[in-house]
Amino acid sequence: MWKKNTGILTPKIKVRAVFSLLIALLFCFYSGCFIIRIPYKVVKGTVKGTYYVVKGAYELTAGTTKLVYHVGKFTFNVVKAPIEWALTNDDIESIDELSPKEAIRQGRVKNAPYKVKGKMYYPLSVEQSYSYQETGVASWYGYETLTKEGGRMTANGEAFDPKGLTAAHKFLPLPIHVKVTNLENGRWIIVRVNDRGPFPSDHNPASGERIIDLSAGAAKKLGFYEKGLAKVKVETVQLEEE
Numbered sequence: 001m002w003k004k005n006t007g008i009l010t011p012k013i014k015v016r017a018v019f020s021l022l023i024a025l026l027f028c029f030y031s032g033c034f035i036i037r038i039p040y041k042v043v044k045g046t047v048k049g050t051y052y053v054v055k056g057a058y059e060l061t062a063g064t065t066k067l068v069y070h071v072g073k074f075t076f077n078v079v080k081a082p083i084e085w086a087l088t089n090d091d092i093e094s095i096d097e098l099s100p101k102e103a104i105r106q107g108r109v110k111n112a113p114y115k116v117k118g119k120m121y122y123p124l125s126v127e128q129s130y131s132y133q134e135t136g137v138a139s140w141y142g143y144e145t146l147t148k149e150g151g152r153m154t155a156n157g158e159a160f161d162p163k164g165l166t167a168a169h170k171f172l173p174l175p176i177h178v179k180v181t182n183l184e185n186g187r188w189i190i191v192r193v194n195d196r197g198p199f200p201s202d203h204n205p206a207s208g209e210r211i212i213d214l215s216a217g218a219a220k221k222l223g224f225y226e227k228g229l230a231k232v233k234v235e236t237v238q239l240e241e242e
Contacts, residue, residue: 050179050235050236050237050238051237051238051239051240052071052072052177052190052237052238052239052240053071053072053239053240053241053242054069054070054071054239054240054241054242055069055070055071055242056068056069056070057069057241058071058076058078058175058239059175060078060080060157060158064080065079065080066078066079066080071177071190071239072190074165074189074190075165076164076165076192077161077164078158078192078194079158079159079161080157080158080159081151081152081153081154081157081158081159081160082151082153083101083104083105083153083157085150085151085152085153085159086150086152086153087100087152087153087154087155088141088142088152088153088154088155088160088168088195088197089116089155089168089195089196089197089199091116091117091199092114092115092116092155092196093114093115093116093117093118094114094115095108095109095112095113095114095115095155096108096109096112096113096114097113100114100155104153104155104156104157109155109156109157109174110126110156110173110174111123111124111125111126111129111173111174114155114196116196116199117199121170121171121196122171123170123171123172123173124171124172124173125173126173129172129173129176129236130236130238131236132172132178132234132235132236133233133234133235133236134211134233134234134235135183135211135231135232135233135234136209136210136211136212136231136232136234137209137210137211137229137230137231137232138180138182138210138211138212138213138214138219138222138224138229138230138231138232138234139198139207139210139212139213139214139228139229140213140214140215140216140218140219140224140225140228141168141197141198141213141214141215142160142162142215142216143162143216154166154168154174154194154195155168155174155194155195155196156174156175156194156195158175158194160195160215161215161217162215162216162217163215163216163217164192164215164217164218165189165190165191165192165215165217165218165221166191166192166193166194166195166214166215166217166218167180167191167192167193167194167195167212167213167214167215167218168193168194168195168196168197168198168212168213168214169193169195169196169197169211169212169213169234170196170197170198170199172193172236174193174194174195174196175192175193175194176192176193176236177190177191177192177193177236177237177238177239178190178191178193178212178234178235178236178237179234179235179236179237180212180214180218180222180232180233180234181232181233182222182223182224182230182231182232183230183231183232183233184224184230184231185222185223187221187222187223188222189218189221189222190237191214191215191218193212195213197213198210198212198213210229211232211234212232212234
């Protein structure tokens, strides 16, 4: 007679299962087979294991207004912007349901949802960002800030430096570091992502399909400053303090 399978192992089946496992282990012992071990340690959820040693503190903390650090051959100068400075991207309407300035003041920016021209954007969590990798088109931005009076502030409250090695991204936590490789010439650099963008512009809606906006300084390092656009590979890296 057919009996319904309840999914619960009977005592006899449990004994058989344990006995079978012991037989298998004894077979492995005498036949020379071995247990395969993972050849690397996964730390903090990082699958690729891409780490770079950083010399110096790389996070602005309470009371800190300026810091300089080095990642390999790349130097980063980070300055906290005066709160009255305008944002580099003034299309950002809100961050974490607050005005952008108030969210920056309260430190509620890192991966908070934000709104641009009525559209909500939901950044990745810190854990999700560890394994981020994407190939697409990069552009560069910020030239217009050179012709305006006063400084400009990134979406996480840092002073924007067109000559620095920084970038804007729609979905990565702020700040974070990424390796950007120009697939057209093989050049690569590490940049600090501290801003939001690129977004569709009124005169060029397709610009929102670009995956990253780099500073002019970063675009020059990658060799596409004059061209304006380049096909790139972007992947997050993690920093370990020396």
